[in-house]
Every structure is written in structure tokens, then in C-alpha cells.
Amino acid sequence: DTSIVTKEKSSCKNGIDVMDRKKRSFESRTSVTNHPLARKLFEIMSSKKTNLCVAADVTTSAELISLAEKVGPHICLLKTHIDILTDFSKETVESLKELAATHNFMLFEDRKFGDIGSTVASQYSGGAYNIVDWAELVTVHGLPGDGIIKGLMSAINGRPRGCVLVSEMSSSGALTSQEYVSGCCKIAENHTYFVIGFVSQSNVSSDPRFILLTPGVQLDKSVDGLGQQYVTPRAAVLERGADIIIVGRGIREAEDPEAAAIKYKEEAFSAYLERIEAQ
Amino acid sequence: DTSIVTKEKSSCKNGIDVMDRKKRSFESRTSVTNHPLARKLFEIMSSKKTNLCVAADVTTSAELISLAEKVGPHICLLKTHIDILTDFSKETVESLKELAATHNFMLFEDRKFGDIGSTVASQYSGGAYNIVDWAELVTVHGLPGDGIIKGLMSAINGRPRGCVLVSEMSSSGALTSQEYVSGCCKIAENHTYFVIGFVSQSNVSSDPRFILLTPGVQLDKSVDGLGQQYVTPRAAVLERGADIIIVGRGIREAEDPEAAAIKYKEEAFSAYLERIEAQ
Numbered sequence: 001d002t003s004i005v006t007k008e009k010s011s012c013k014n015g016i017d018v019m020d021r022k023k024r025s026f027e028s029r030t031s032v033t034n035h036p037l038a039r040k041l042f043e044i045m046s047s048k049k050t051n052l053c054v055a056a057d058v059t060t061s062a063e064l065i066s067l068a069e070k071v072g073p074h075i076c077l078l079k080t081h082i083d084i085l086t087d088f089s090k091e092t093v094e095s096l097k098e099l100a101a102t103h104n105f106m107l108f109e110d111r112k113f114g115d116i117g118s119t120v121a122s123q124y125s126g127g128a129y130n131i132v133d134w135a136e137l138v139t140v141h142g143l144p145g146d147g148i149i150k151g152l153m154s155a156i157n158g159r160p161r162g163c164v165l166v167s168e169m170s171s172s173g174a175l176t177s178q179e180y181v182s183g184c185c186k187i188a189e190n191h192t193y194f195v196i197g198f199v200s201q202s203n204v205s206s207d208p209r210f211i212l213l214t215p216g217v218q219l220d221k222s223v224d225g226l227g228q229q230y231v232t233p234r235a236a237v238l239e240r241g242a243d244i245i246i247v248g249r250g251i252r253e254a255e256d257p258e259a260a261a262i263k264y265k266e267e268a269f270s271a272y273l274e275r276i277e278a279q
Numbered sequence: 280d281t282s283i284v285t286k287e288k289s290s291c292k293n294g295i296d297v298m299d300r301k302k303r304s305f306e307s308r309t310s311v312t313n314h315p316l317a318r319k320l321f322e323i324m325s326s327k328k329t330n331l332c333v334a335a336d337v338t339t340s341a342e343l344i345s346l347a348e349k350v351g352p353h354i355c356l357l358k359t360h361i362d363i364l365t366d367f368s369k370e371t372v373e374s375l376k377e378l379a380a381t382h383n384f385m386l387f388e389d390r391k392f393g394d395i396g397s398t399v400a401s402q403y404s405g406g407a408y409n410i411v412d413w414a415e416l417v418t419v420h421g422l423p424g425d426g427i428i429k430g431l432m433s434a435i436n437g438r439p440r441g442c443v444l445v446s447e448m449s450s451s452g453a454l455t456s457q458e459y460v461s462g463c464c465k466i467a468e469n470h471t472y473f474v475i476g477f478v479s480q481s482n483v484s485s486d487p488r489f490i491l492l493t494p495g496v497q498l499d500k501s502v503d504g505l506g507q508q509y510v511t512p513r514a515a516v517l518e519r520g521a522d523i524i525i526v527g528r529g530i531r532e533a534e535d536p537e538a539a540a541i542k543y544k545e546e547a548f549s550a551y552l553e554r555i556e557a558q
Contacts (some may be wrong), residue, residue: 057398059405083362083408084401114393114420116450117505119336122363126338128407129362141393143422145452147506154505171395173424175462183454226396226433227426 021208022241025276026051033209037106037136037162038196041211044076044104045244051237051272052265053077053108053213055248059084061092068096071251071261072103077137077213079108079246082129093134109135112166116144117151125155132156138163139199142184149191162194168201170216171227201231203241214242218250219264233264237271300487301520304555305330312488316385316415316441317475320490323355323383324523330516330551331544332356332387332492334527338363340371347375350530350540351382356416356492358387358525361408372413388414391445395423396430404434411435417442418478421463428470441473447480449495450506480510482520493521497529498543512543516550 021029030042045051054071056078058064064085068078078100082088100107109131113120120140125132132155140148140163152163167184168176181204188195188210197211198204204212218230236242245268247261254260300308309321324330333350335357337343343364347357357379361367379386388410392399399419404411411434419427419442431442446463447455460483467474467489476490477483483491497509515521524547526540533539 057401059401081398081402083406084398085406088407110394110398112393114391114422114445115389116448116507118507119360119363119389121505122336122338123360127362127364128367141420141422143393143420143454144448144450145454145506147450147452151505166393169395169423171423171426173426173466175422175424175459177456177458179456179458180454187452226400226430227424228395228397 019208020206021210021212021243022203022206022275024208026243026272029208033192033196035162035192035194035196035209036160038209038211041076041106041196044106048074048076048104049269050074050076050265051244051268052261053079053244053246054251054261055079055110055215055246057081057084057248057252059086061085061087061089061095064092065095065099067252067257068099070258072099072105074258074261074265075103075105076244077106077108079110080135081110082131082135083111088128097134106137107135108137108139108164110139112139112141113148113152114141114143115148117147117154119151120148121151121155124152125157132159132161136161137196139166140164141166142180142187146187146191149187149194153194162196164197164199164211164213165195166199167204168199170201170214170229172229173227197243199246200242201240211243212241213244213246214240215246215248217242217245217247217264219267220250233268234271237268238275243272298487299485300489300491300522301482301485301554303487305522305551308487312471312475314441314471314473314475314488315439317488317490320355320385320475323385327353327355327383328548329353329355329544330523330547331540332358332523332525333530333540334358334389334494334525336360336363336527336531338365340364340366340368340374343371344374344378346531346536347378349537351378351384353537353540353544354382354384355523356385356387358389359414360389361410361414362390367407376413385416386414387416387418387443389418391418391420392427392431393420393422394427396426396433398430399427400430400434403431404436411438411440415440416475418445419443419474420445421459421466425466425470428466428473432473441475443476443478443490443492444474445478446483447478449480449493449508451508452506476522478525479521480519490522491520492523492525493519494525494527496521496524496526496543498546499529512547513550516547517554522551
């Protein structure tokens with residue numbers, strides 16, 4: 001029977017196994033990346049059977065902690081906008097860190113860094129939020145060029161940290177052209193010791209080292225009033241090539257956020273299994 | 280004598296006088312914009328004879344207030360990164376607001392908003408910093424499309440506020456292509472009730488309503504270690520078409536920041552006078 005051989009057919013580039021990302025299991029991709037946090041994330045996804053990231057866009061610490069407690073067992077990542085909390089304190093991040101350890105998920109601050117290197121270094125490790133201290137992963141715009149990666153790297157001080165490059169945006173009229181996406185891919189490929197993947201709306205890379213995260217995922221609605229456009233979990237994984245779906249309002253605003261998280265998790269993980277088995 | 284007529288020759292577009300921005304005095308441009316903060320800025324620049332913006336990238340409130348006191352009489356804008364202060368408090372912004380009123384300059388938070396509309400609305404008016412409350416102007420990336428403008432606008436609640444779009448960046452390898460710049464210009468033209476100009480490295484618009492600000496200006500140095508590239512005040516104004524120069528390290532790190540501010544102000548304002556007179 002040659003079907004297994006056919007399934008595992010792969011090509012090589014720069015010594016790295018580049019068999020199409022979308023056809024591989026998360027578990028098998030653990031061995032192609034050298035980034036400790038990419039490996040950790042693949043392991044969480046495999047063991048918890050979840051490729052769900054919840055966008056915790058709430059404005060008080062109590063709501064944030066409550067949401068994290070409810071969805072914690074069902075997610076691989078908790079995406080925060082720490083700068084919208086009206087009552088941020090060190091206790092907030094201590095509680096988040098404890099919940100992340102208890103439920104085995106990672107903290108992912110969606111800061112969308114977008115400045116020159118020297119500035120982002122100060123923003124990452126300074127100010128009221130000291131993001132580098134508690135967020136293992138952050139989002140970064142490739143717009144300023146790769147000095148932004150060097151700037152962030154200069155602030156990590158030996159800690160295991162990584163970033164996800166925002167290569168495409170889900171809002172209407174976004175200026176993320178094909179040329180822009182290519183520029184982001186180049187930055188990622190040159191900085192795999194810090195970049196672990198992309199926020200994207202389409203299959204921007206087939207490199208199995210990179211993890212693709214797709215926001216704007218919701219089961220029911222298709223637009224909001226401020227330019228956000230939605231896609232279903234199944235379409236995100238099967239049509240757009242998402243490894244991880246990012247869900248905000250669909251879970252946060254549900255009557256029962258935990259039940260909603262389970263529903264999204266199951267739909268997204270089934271779609272992923274269907275994808276890797278469909279060879 | 281027809282020289283005055285020749286000097287003032289102008290074309291019209293959509294009822295707006297579009298005589299080249301670079302050839303017009305700040306004073307005369309007051310009448311072509313309907314944005315109250317663009318008018319206020321033109322008036323400050325004309326009356327104080329300064330087109331200098333200082334980038335106050337310091338990490339304590341004491342340093343920030345001290346720098347603002349020293350350079351206040353010589354600037355039109357004070358550009359802040361409020362999120363790098365280790366000891367931010369409401370008193371910090373109260374002191375800044377007082378100094379801005381005393382010395383007649385405007386507060387300009389370089390937040391580089393870069394997210395979808397619903398998120399930036401929360402970031403602008405919420406969190407620890409409540410930026411909309413004290414910063415009359417902010418920087419914004421056009422990357423997410425014009426939903427970002429609508430999101431920010433939804434948070435101003437009747438206050439006179441405006442933004443500057445980052446259309447080009449001074450860092451090496453920046454992904455701000457010509458197509459990207461055009462996209463930003465289109466957003467600005469469609470949202471003149473909020474966008475008052477651009478952060479740019481070149482003459483991205485000749486529309487006299489828009490104010491061009493050029494960062495990365497320094498008299499001596501040409502690069503830093505994290506991808507930042509520098510240009511002189513004269514070259515910024517005469518070759519790149521800057522209306523306002525943004526100077527950080529050249530003033531902040533000078534032995535006498537006030538003396539340095541005067542030097543930069545005089546060089547940049549002379550270059551501006553030379554530019555409008557060179558017809």
C-alpha cells in the first residue's frame with residue numbers, strides 16, 4: 001500500500017521539510033520549527049485538541065478573568081487588548097498567568113506594534129503594561145520593516161518570547177496588498193527565531209513552521225458597523241487555510257460563553273482534521 | 280507688475296483652492312481647511328514662527344515635564360509615547376495640558392493606532408491612558424482601511440480631535456509602497472473632518488489642507504542600530520516637502536535641549552520661508 005508514502009510526500013527547501021503546512025498535523029509540525037513557543041503551541045493544540053483562540057475584548061479585569069476561567073479549558077491562546085482595561089493592575093496579569101498555567105493556554109497580547117525599533121523596544125518592556133513580562137506572544141505589523149523585530153528582540157532579555165506578524169487584516173478596505181503580504185513573509189522567513197506565524201485572511205504561507213491565525217470568525221453574522229467582516233470557523237480552516245481561528249464577539253457575547261467556546265472549538269478542530277486527512 | 284498674480288496662481292478642485300501646498304504660507308492655508316485643529320496648528324506655526332515638533336521619548340513623567348518646559352516656547356507640537364512612561368498618572372497629563380496652554384503648543388500622541396474600528400475606539404477612549412481626553416492629535420496607520428477612522432471618530436464625543444495618517448515610515452525596509460501611500464491619501468481625502476495630514480518621508484500630497492510631518496530629522500547622524508534613518512531639517516523641508524519636522528534624539532540628548540530646539544526651529548523655519556519665497 002503506497003497511500004502512506006503518497007500522503008507524506010514532501011519537498012525540501014534550505015534543509016527544512018516544506019511539505020504543505022495545511023496537509024500536516026500540528027503534532028508533526030512540532031519537529032520542523034526551532035522556536036520553543038511554536039513547539040509549545042503545537043503541543044497544546046495536539047493535546048487539548050483545540051485550535052481556538054478567544055479574543056478577550058472586555059474592559060474590566062473582573063470580566064477578563066471570568067472569561068478566561070470559562071473558556072480556558074477549551075482554548076490554545078487567549079488574545080488580549082490589555083490597553084482597554086479601565087482597571088489594569090499587576091494582579092490582573094498575575095491572575096491571567098495562573099489561569100494560563102492551570103488550563104494550559106498561552107497569553108497573546110494583540111498590541112499590533114507598528115513603530116520603529118527603538119520605540120517598540122520601550123513600548124514592549126516599559127510603561128504601565130510591561131507586556132514582555134507576561135505575554136508570551138504579541139502581534140506585530142511588518143509595515144516599519146524588520147527593524148521592528150530587532151527592536152522587540154532587544155527587549156526580551158533571554159525570556160522565551162515570540163510574535164505573530166499581521167500580514168492581512170479582516171477589515172474592509174485594508175491596505176494589505178499582495179506586495180505587502182510578500183514583504184511580511186520575507187520578514188518572517190528571515191526572523192524565525194522570533195516570528196512564529198501570521199495573522200491572515202488567506203493561505204499566505206505553506207511553510208509548516210508558520211502558524212496561521214485568522215480573526216473575524218463568527219458563526220452567524222457577516223459584518224459589523226465599523227468595517228469588520230466575518231467568516232465561519234469551517235471556511236476559515238478549510239478555505240482560508242487557518243491553523244487557529246480567533247473568535248471574539250461570537251463567544252464573548254454568547255449567553256453561555258463556555259458552551260459557545262466548545263461549539264467553536266469542535267467545529268474548527270473537525271475542520272482541521274478533515275483538512276489533514278483529505279489527501 | 281504681474282509677479283504677485285504669478286505667485287498666487289492657483290487651480291481649483293472640488294471648490295477647494297489646490298495651489299501647491301509647498302508654495303503657500305501656513306497663514307494662507309488656514310483658510311483652505313475646515314478642520315479646527317488644522318487651523319489652530321497653522322495659526323500656532325505662523326504666530327510662533329516654528330514648524331518644529333519635538334519627540335519626547337522619555338520614560339519618566341519628570342523628564343517629560345522638564346523637556347516640555349524647556350522646548351515648549353519653541354515648538355508647535357509635542358509628540359509623546361505616553362505608553363513608555365513608567366510612572367504615568369493623571370497628574371502627568373494635567374501638567375502637559377497646562378504647559379501646552381501656557382506655551383501655545385498642541386499635544387500629539389504618537390500611538391500609531393493600527394487595528395480595526397471597534398478595537399481602536401476602545402483603545403482611544405479607554406484603558407489607563409484615555410488618550411482622547413488629552414491628546415488633540417494622534418497618529419494612525421491607514422493599513423486597516425478607513426474603518427479605523429470611523430472607529431476613532433466614534434469615540435471623540437464632540438471634542439475637537441484629529442489625526443495624522445502615517446503614510447510612509449523612516450525605518451529601512453518599510454513596506455510603505457507607492458500603492459500604500461495612495462491608499463492613505465484616499466483615506467485622508469475622504470475623511471478631512473478627522474485627518475489633518477500625513478507623517479511622511481516625501482511629498483505625498485500637494486493639497487494645502489494637509490500638513491506633512493517628517494520624522495527621523497537630525498543634524499549630525501545618519502542611522503541608528505535599529506533601522507532608523509535620518510535627514511537634516513533643511514533637506515526635510517526643501518527636498519522632502521515637510522511642513523513640520525519631528526526631532527527626537529537631536530534635541531532630547533543634547534547637552535542643552537532648549538538651545539538645540541532653537542537651532543532646529545530656526546533651520547527648519549528658514550527653510551520653510553525659503554521654500555514659499557522661491558517662486
